[in-house]
Amino acid sequence: MSKNSSAKWVAEQALALLERYPLCDSCLGRCFAKLGYGHLNSERGRAIKLSLLLEIDRRVKEHELPDLGEMKEILFNMGEVGESLFSHYFGTGFQRRSCYLCNDVLPQVKEDFATKALSLLRTSPMKYVLGVRLSPRMQELETSFAVTNGLVYYESMKAEIRREVGKRLSQLGFEPEIDNPEGELVYDMDSRNVEVIRKSQKTLYLYTRLSRGVPISSWYSKGGDSLDREIGNKIIIPFTEPSDVRILEPYPLVIEDYHEERKEVMGYSLVRTSTLGKSEFNLLMENKPFSRTYRVVFYSRERKGHEIYDGIQDTMIEARNYDELMEKVKSMNVEIISVDLIRTEGKHRRIRALLTRVE
Structure with missing residues (x-):
């Protein structure tokens, strides 16, 4: 593997992030969302974490990491993926940390949005697009995170939610109408309600x-x-x-x-x-x-x-x-x-x- 390969670059970037922030699979994967077409961000994030886990374990076994304390923070920030390796080397005391960006609510939000949008569409069918409204604090946090860390391949949380919920609704027979919608179904992250905003024709x-x-x-x-x-x-x-x-x-x-x-x-x-x-x-x-x-x-x-x-x-x-x-x-x-x-x-x-x- 060449020194400047894409895999090495992604690993270095992800490691730098996990040294500073606890990130769920989706939020880590979203940092590299524009790399590798056709995969969910949760799949990207988990694959990156597993790859880093192997690399950390290799460094320990090759005595390239003499101070095992250096990897504790990274394993904590990996979440559930890092727990088994932590237990292997340290026994008990694993810290469960909430995701820095979504506070571990992203899977729940996607499920809730899809359920409520489906109910609305079954009651009042319409050509629609999806929208997401973040709280001002979450919007500011995400923007600062992406800019501070220079994440050129980053995808917004709103875009991920819209895409995955839209895909699920499509599979259930309610495909979004991007070009000529009659209205927008907007999910509010604070209230967890879906607002229907009718589009002018x-x-x-x-x-x-x-x-x-x-x-x-x-x-x-x-x-x-x-x-x-x-x-x-x-x-x-x-x-x-x-x-x-x-x-x-x-x-x-x-x-x-x-x-x-x-x-x-x-x-x-x-x-x-x-x-x-x-x-x-x-x-x-x-x-x-x-x-x-x-x-x-x-x-x-x-x-x-x-x-x-x-x-x-x-x-x-x-x-x-x-x-x-x-x-x-x-x-x-x-x-x-x-x-x-x-x-x-x-x-x-x-x-x-x-x-x-x-x-």
Whole structure:
């Protein structure tokens, strides 16, 4: 075995921890949770302890550890795993110590959480995710422990509980819905109660705007009129245009807990398409048009576009966004009458088609 092998590194790190802290199998294993895929942290921790136990016994037998008192603290901190070797060398007097991090309650917490969550799901089935709420003291203790000891492969206690309870519930026919949950089952470590927190549902609408001067958000409303105030629901806007621009191509709009199939209100035409999961929502929000085509109606004594009537003209202008459009129009030295968004280009069109089947 090479001096810098992973096994030797893990053993040295674990030994350093057990010299200072009593740790149960799960809490020791969690210090190396990101090493060795497919095993429970309790399995990792017990395997590490057994490996260290063999190494300690070898050192004693090879007379590399002349002072047997040096290994007492480590055996105490190993818990039940170290008791037999302690009895072999010291007889009686083994000290049973509670885990520094979880106070030996982790197995009980997982069992309790699974039982209570199962009861709730059988009574009121729902698409769910799991959550864990640590006490402030336990949260601070765990954070300090991981940072102080430089545990780069550490997994949080909350993550371990969520994963193992979720796996057990899945085996019983209640698999968590990570992407599009209806609610979260949160286990409180202090009260040992499970709280059901309903998630808001995000629905994708496509809208066109034929009116001018009515913004989507009340933040930008001058006269008090706005779409969000009218429908009374939270609106999330992936991208839009100033309120004086009519929008003739369907634009995306995400509305929370709103279920109207079709709505005509204040010049907006809203058409419900689909409910969004987390990944779909993120995909929608991260992809904006890279090019937009506007129809600009303007007045000019010079012929600069398509003549409509006595100096009133229109033209199509392509720009990355409204600000760039204004720069281009400014250079034309004309008087703007109105602006309409006609078409956009970009990856968002394919995403829109995927989510709504609308090209």
